[in-house]
Amino acid sequence: MKNFPVSTFGLVLLYCVCAIQPGYAQNPEREKTSGDYADILKRQEEIEKENRRLKEELHVLNGRLEKLESGKDRKENEEKRSLPPRRPVRSENSAQPEETRVGFKPGGKGFFFQGRDYSLHFLGYVQGVGSLFDGSLHRADGNGDFSVRRARFDFIAKLYRDYTLFFEFDAGPGTVASTDSDFAMVEGGMRIRILDDSLQLAAGKFITPFSSENFRSSRGLNTIERYMALNTMFLLPALDSQFGVMLFGKSEGDKRLGYYLGVFNGNGQANANPSDNNNKKEIQAKLLYQENENIELTLGLDYSNEESQVLSLVDLGFSRYVSVNIRGERLGFTGSGFFKSGRWSLHAEGIGFRFDKPDPGTAGLYGGYVQPAYFLLGDGNRGLQFLLRGEVSYLDADTGSNGDTLWAVTPGINWFLNPNVRLQVNGTFHYFDGPSSLRGFDGSKWVPMMQAELQFKY
Secondary structure, three states: OOOOOHHHHHHHHHHHHHHHHHHHHOHHHHHHHHHHHHHHHHHHHHHHHHHHHHHHHHHHHHHHHHHHHHHOOHHHHHHHHOOOOOOOOOOOOOOOOOOOEEEEEOOOOEEEEEOOOEEEEEEEEEEEEEEEEOHHHOOOOOOEEEEEEEEEEEEEEEEOOOEEEEEEEEOOOOOOOOOOOOOEEEEEEEEEEEEOOOEEEEEEEEEOOOOHHHHOOHHHOOOOOOOHHHHHHHOOOOOOEEEEEEEEEEOOOOOOEEEEEEEEOOOOOOOOOOOOOOOOOEEEEEEEEEEEOOEEEEEEEEEEEEEEEEEEEEOOOOOEEEEEEEEEEEEEEEEEEEEEEOOEEEEEEEEEEEEEOOOOOEEEEEEEEEEEEEEEEEOOOOEEEEEEEEEEEEEEOOOOOOOOEEEEEEEEEEEEEEOOEEEEEEEEEEEEOOOEOOOOEOOOEEEEEEEEEEEEEO
16 A cells, blocks of 8 residues: 655645534524523423323312302303293204203292292291280280291292292181281282383282381381271281282382382272172272382372271271271371381381261271381391380271370380291280270270290291
């Protein structure tokens, strides 16, 4: 082999070094690219980790939504009820079942079945009462008495939002006498929404709207009994629950104004179903202003023409003190108010009636009550309320030597054990301003009475 000279070997080595040198000159750029690649891989891992966390949160939220969907909260139900009525168009063989809900609403709102186009409600209440009376009244039930004041069962059916069928039955005393008992229809009829809430029709037997105190359900009264002048009207009988038809509604928009206009048989009783006893009808009209749930004012009118009746001043135990006979036309007015602020509330109502008599002249009945109340503890779901009611009932007629005015003061408590159970205690002090031949009083007299009532409603 021929040996190369040293110079030649050096040139070859120098060429190789120069050929390799440009590759080494590119190393910083490669390092930068490798670093960017590593950063992207790291960022990808972080994104995948965040994605897994978000999936877990979505899984938890989906579980909560499923519970809410199965429960159908109140707001969703109200929105569904506000939709226009939908008529059934599915065939019997439709594969899509209609959703039905079954449940219980506390506070006396009862059990319910809720479908897409209907709802059924079952509710009721029982009131057991113990009373202590003044022995000077010489009542048939003596000085003390236990009774069931009311035992009522209600059925309400709503169809397509615009049609309501309602019944209320009472198995308690048929009259105010605790010795009577009967199973009677207190209310039974229908309501139809003609123009939404603006114009509605009620027909059948139902509580007449004249008195706000009477228009409230007995389960919601603050005292065990309604006020004396109203009880006097019930015993005629008048007002109360009657057969008839009525138009009613509320103004559009804020719905602050309401009205009632009804025509009734007259001669009505809650625990009896008498037919009309003459060719006259009773007419009632009422206007209502309701600022909100805390303010309400009403004015009412009543006109009727009745056969012979006995008008008697009665106390809160329905004991009669003085009576006069009436017959013919009756004209009455009423006004009421309700105010509530925090723990305080105030109820007040007054009525005035003029009656024709079988003999010359007229008779009048005037009365009412004022009742402030205050929750010492809690509220109507669980709490203790104190109230003080003052009332008067005046008979404007020739009563001979008998008195004509009955006063009453009632301090009381409402102990709400829970939304469905309440204990009421009322201590009443009556004062009659003169002799009473019916009661055997020689002059004016204080007549105390104590009542306790335990109410269960569902």
